[in-house]
Amino acid sequence: IFGQRPRDGADRPGRKHKYSVDIKTEQNKQFTFDVPSMNPLDAYFQLTKRIAYKTIPGIVSVLVYAGFHTDRKPNSSPLRSFEKDELVFVSLV
Structure with a gap:
């Protein structure tokens, strides 16, 4: 009825x-993830669904950049940032 969806996800809006x-964490560690999504806000919410995100302790900020990490320029500015009081689904441990 719905047809086959491409396996690579290229046709998914x-x-x-x-x-x-x-x-970025309280321990001055940085973790980077590539997240395909609709917009910068959606990129953050898509990331919050990943188990890896939920296991990172002491998150203080989340910065969203255009393009995947390997394509990012060293002096790129984030499109969107989320500070500690704006974060969702963080570990309280």
Whole structure:
């Protein structure tokens, strides 16, 4: 009825744009994830669904950049940032 969806996800509107997300922690560690999504806000919410995000302790900020991490320029500015009081689904441990 619905037809086959391409396996690579290229035709999915929710995965149309490429973003990379940097997570900074209280321990001065940084974690980077590539997240295909609709927009910068959606990129953050897509990341919150991943188990890896939920296991990072002491998150203080999340920065969303255009393009995947390997394509990012060293002096790129984030498209969107989320500070500690704006974060969702963080570990309280």
